[in-house]
Amino acid sequence: MTELLQRLLAKWHGDAPVYLLAAAVGLLVVGLACFPVRWLAARLGAIDEPGGRHAHRQPTPRLGGVAVLLGVLAAAAAGLVTRDLRRPEVFEEVRGFVVVGATAAAVCLLGVRDDVRPLSPLAKLGGLAGAALLLALGGVRLEFLELPLLGKFALGPFAWAATVAWVLACTNAVNLIDGVDGLGAGTSLVACVALALVAHGMGDPATATAFMAVAGACGGFLLHNREPARIFLGDSGSLLLGFLLAGLSANGCTKRATAILLAAGLCALAVPLLDSTQAFVRRFRRAGRALGGGHWLARLRATAVGDREHIHHRLLVRGLSHRRVARTLSLCALVPGLSALFLLPSGNTGWLALSAAALASALVLWRLAAMPSTLKPAPPTAEKTVVLPSAPPRRSVDRARERQHETV
Numbered sequence: 218m219t220e221l222l223q224r225l226l227a228k229w230h231g232d233a234p235v236y237l238l239a240a241a242v243g244l245l246v247v248g249l250a251c252f253p254v255r256w257l258a259a260r261l262g263a264i265d266e267p268g269g270r271h272a273h274r275q276p277t278p279r280l281g282g283v284a285v286l287l288g289v290l291a292a293a294a295a296g297l298v299t300r301d302l303r304r305p306e307v308f309e310e311v312r313g314f315v316v317v318g319a320t321a322a323a324v325c326l327l328g329v330r331d332d333v334r335p336l337s338p339l340a341k342l343g344g345l346a347g348a349a350l351l352l353a354l355g356g357v358r359l360e361f362l363e364l365p366l367l368g369k370f371a372l373g374p375f376a377w378a379a380t381v382a383w384v385l386a387c388t389n390a391v392n393l394i395d396g397v398d399g400l401g402a403g404t405s406l407v408a409c410v411a412l413a414l415v416a417h418g419m420g421d422p423a424t425a426t427a428f429m430a431v432a433g434a435c436g437g438f439l440l441h442n443r444e445p446a447r448i449f450l451g452d453s454g455s456l457l458l459g460f461l462l463a464g465l466s467a468n469g470c471t472k473r474a475t476a477i478l479l480a481a482g483l484c485a486l487a488v489p490l491l492d493s494t495q496a497f498v499r500r501f502r503r504a505g506r507a508l509g510g511g512h513w514l515a516r517l518r519a520t521a522v523g524d525r526e527h528i529h530h531r532l533l534v535r536g537l538s539h540r541r542v543a544r545t546l547s548l549c550a551l552v553p554g555l556s557a558l559f560l561l562p563s564g565n566t567g568w569l570a571l572s573a574a575a576l577a578s579a580l581v582l583w584r585l586a587a588m589p590s591t592l593k594p595a596p597p598t599a600e601k602t603v604v605l606p607s608a609p610p611r612r613s614v615d616r617a618r619e620r621q622h623e624t625v
Contacts, residue, residue: 232422236413236429239296243433247288251441254284255448263332265449277446279332282453285434286325289461290318292430296423310423313471316355317427317464320348324388324460328453338518341452342385348460349384353377357468359479384463387482390489391459392452393496397529398444399543404550405458406435408485411554412462415481416469418561424469424478431461444539462486481557488550492528499526 258264258278265277293314327344330336336344352358359379362370372379395401409432416425435458441447450458466482483490504515532542 239430240433243292244437247437250284279451288434296426387463388459394489398446403547484557485554487553
């Protein structure tokens with residue numbers, strides 16, 4: 218624990234102002250850019266209508282990813298200005314961020330196309346895979362894999378496939394978790410702060426600044442995305458945030474020749490990754506039952522059909538509001554995200570502590586995912602029967618009238 222604190226406090230006074238500047242610029246730019254982006258979404262018809270598997274109650278514009286992209290680029294530029302550009306390694310350092318930023322912009326444009334005119338799942342998957350290949354072609358690849366107690370392994374020719382798989386996993390995880398007001402941006406904010414702390418502890422302030430820029434952009438978007446949301450991330454935003462998390466962590470692994478940021482990314486994205494994994498398994502098994510087994514290609518296609526059985530849907534069924542669901546799952550993401558800091562101490566102690574924390578967090582998240590997606594109907598209550606006084610017999614009524622006439 219002492220070594221962990223020493224790593225986190227090292228050069229903190231010199232780097233903290235840069236981190237805060239990047240976060241503040243991202244927050245301010247996104248907070249202001251959301252106003253014209255909402256107008257643009259209305260003009261382009263990128264409006265998310267309520268109904269179906271959607272949880273919102275009123276038409277809401279999409280295209281939030283455009284505002285997030287502007288904020289991230291502005292914040293990254295502000296952080297770059299504070300760096301010493303005369304250092305000999307600065308070109309190699311900046312090149313990786315330029316590759317990540319350019320491919321992230323392409324992913325955002327892919328999402329904009331889907332927000333305005335929906336694309337097929339296969340087309341989106343192909344576009345994301347192409348962006349991941351461009352990322353690897355630009356030199357940002359997962360070259361190493363590090364396992365607890367086993368050490369580090371060079372991936373060699375499998376580095377390209379590992380990079381594509383990592384990008385697809387992160388982008389789809391954030392895309393699927395973004396189903397409640399403030400949830401996608403909230404979990405991404407928590408993940409970025411955790412990864413920024415890990416990158417700072419590794420002695421990589423440039424990557425930490427980039428993560429803080431994305432965190433600030435998420436914070437600025439949350440000003441407009443809290444319940445009731447005035448704008449949604451849309452695919453342009455959820456795919457962008459997932460790609461940035463994957464790309465920046467892969468770039469940090471490439472520069473430092475270590476897989477610590479990759480493991481930290483797995484912890485920071487534990488909530489969306491668990492939700493997307495459970496969704497894939499659930500849809501695959503359901504399609505198998507419907508098709509009578511076999512038909513592997515058809516079952517894979519069925520996994521792209523949305524449903525209302527994600528973790529956030531299950532919490533909504535239990536009676537939680539959108540805001541409480543977003544806060545609950547963001548706090549759940551905070552625990553495994555901060556547990557990634559145990560990776561910083563050298564030796565197997567950090568891996569063992571991380572494994573224990575990740576296992577405990579996974580059990581909690583798995584219990585949330587296993588909650589029923591529909592509430593059981595309440596048992597019928599026994600209705601009390603009210604016994605009304607019966608009318609007097611017909612004969613007694615007639616006799617009473619006869620006596621009355623006789624008296625008169």
